[in-house]
Amino acid sequence: MGDVVPLPLRREPAQDQHQEQDRPAAPLRQPRREAVEPLWRESAGHELRRERQASRRRLVDVAEEAGVSPQYLSEVERGLKDPSSELLAAMAGALGLSVADLASRVASAGKSRRTPLCLAA
Numbered sequence: 001m002g003d004v005v006p007l008p009l010r011r012e013p014a015q016d017q018h019q020e021q022d023r024p025a026a027p028l029r030q031p032r033r034e035a036v037e038p039l040w041r042e043s044a045g046h047e048l049r050r051e052r053q054a055s056r057r058r059l060v061d062v063a064e065e066a067g068v069s070p071q072y073l074s075e076v077e078r079g080l081k082d083p084s085s086e087l088l089a090a091m092a093g094a095l096g097l098s099v100a101d102l103a104s105r106v107a108s109a110g111k112s113r114r115t116p117l118c119l120a121a
Contacts, residue, residue: 042079043106044088049077051095065094 038046052062063073067090075081076091083091085099092102 039079040106041076041082043109044102045077045079047102047105047109048073048091048095051097052077055095057095062091062094066090 052059059073059077060070063070066073066087068087072081073091076083076087088102089099092099097105
């Protein structure tokens with residue numbers, strides 16, 4: 001088995017919804033914004049796009065080799081779609097990567113960018 005790596009929860013900034021009615025309005029103060037960690041699909045998509053661009057391949061060519069539409073691959077790269085493991089393997093494979101390679105890259109990038117980490121089998 002591999003090491004267990006903590007995966008922080010995605011947190012949205014808290015907003016005060018209730019104010020007391022009888023208190024005079026205080027000057028508006030911006031709530032402290034915490035950085036929102038990217039989701040796995042966002043980090044994996046970023047790595048897929050980075051690899052595709054590094055190999056100077058067009059979106060349509062990689063999509064065709066992976067057996068997906070260019071629109072779908074684009075949405076995956078932008079973190080809008082969460083592909084199944086089979087589709088992720090096909091897209092990574094079209095770029096010469098395994099799912100384990102992709103997961104390793106996401107985990108390695110996460111150490112420096114404070115992104116979520118994952119376990120790869």
